[in-house]
Amino acid sequence: MTAQETIDYIRTLAMTALDGAGSLEDIVAWERAFLGAKGEVTLFLRGLASLPADQRPIAGRGGNALKTELTAAWEARHAALSAGALDRRLAGDAIDVTLPGRPPIFGASHPVSQMIDELSEIFALLGFQTVFGPEIETAHYNFDVLNIPKDHPARDVWDTFYVDLPGEIVLRTHTSPMQGRVMEQTEPPVRVVVPGRVYRYEAQDASHEWMLHQLEGLAVDRTITMADLKGTLAEMARQLFGSERKTRFRCDFFPFVEPGVDFAVDCAICGGAGCRVCKGTGWLEMGGAGMVHPNVLRAVGYDPDIYSGFAFGLGIERLAMMRSGVDDVRAFAGNDLRFLRQFARAA
Ligand code: PHE
Secondary structure, three states: OOHHHHHHHHHHHHHHHHHHOOOHHHHHHHHHHHOOOOOHHHHHHHHHHHOOOOOHHHHHHHHHHHHHHHHHHHHHHHHHHHHHHHHHHHHHOOOOOOOOOOOOOOOOOOHHHHHHHHHHHHHHHOOOEEOOOOOEEEHHHHOHHHOOOOOOHHHHHOOOOEOOOOOOEEEOOOOOHHHHHHHHHOOOOEEEEEEEEEEOOOOOEOOEOOEEEEEEEEEEEOOOOHHHHHHHHHHHHHHHHOOOOOEEEEEEOOOOEEEEEEEEEEOOOOOOOOOOOOOOOOEEEEEEEEEEOHHHHHHOOOOOOOOEEEEEEEEHHHHHHHHHOOOOHHHOOOOOHHHHHOOOOOO
């Protein structure tokens, strides 16, 4: 092949390939193959020195002209393909401003949160401040301060999740550890309620969850009596379930109260006649309560000869179940939006 034939051959090769290049990637590869540092044209020009002297000027001129020609062809093709790519992207991104909008989905507060807010308001009117405590708690506050000594069988009543091996750190099994924390930080009089999550290692069923919410109440002063406890809880029940409600207090045992009671409200749904929600008993149990045990007062440095107090612990899911006739506690943490949306209220 003469130099001219080689030039023509490269031109044919390059122009055919450029015609077939359909994308920006293709022509980037094309440029590398023909005009790049190791491309055909570059190699041809670099090889001029080895040609016979009489052919060199023609080959040089021809080679440079080819380079200019291919560069121009490449630029034109590159511009055309870039414009096409932009058009396609714009077409793909097109926004139809005449389409109807999508209505935003509004969240609503969870039924348990609603119940906590409502209880906080009711108790605020009765002079109680709402405070919060840690969910990861020391065995000291969860048990020891509450008159539940180590190795005492009463500890087994609360099916505890231990966080560490020696068993000094637990997921709180009730909100009662805040009794000790609050009293240690405050001089009497004390009036607080403590809503929050508690954890129990137990089998799940329609009325047991391993995570639930309680609301602790604590009042300590010089002249607090059982009558104050009964009046406070009765008032709360009336606010929550209506002015007709009756309350029932029965003896129960909790190491940190003496005397201890469980308390119930007559079923608002059947009026005490017996129904599915109260399981035919006519009563709905709301939690435990009692007069703060002298050992607890002593443990936080209060003199039980001067001060007395009452404490109670309400099951918040339980209250929400009673009020709405929900018969499975697992629904609350089940994350089913169809369930939760039923509790949405207008803001
Ligand atoms: N902490 C108790 C429980 O979880 C409830 C309770 C609170 C009982 C305060 C008496 C006084 O079972």
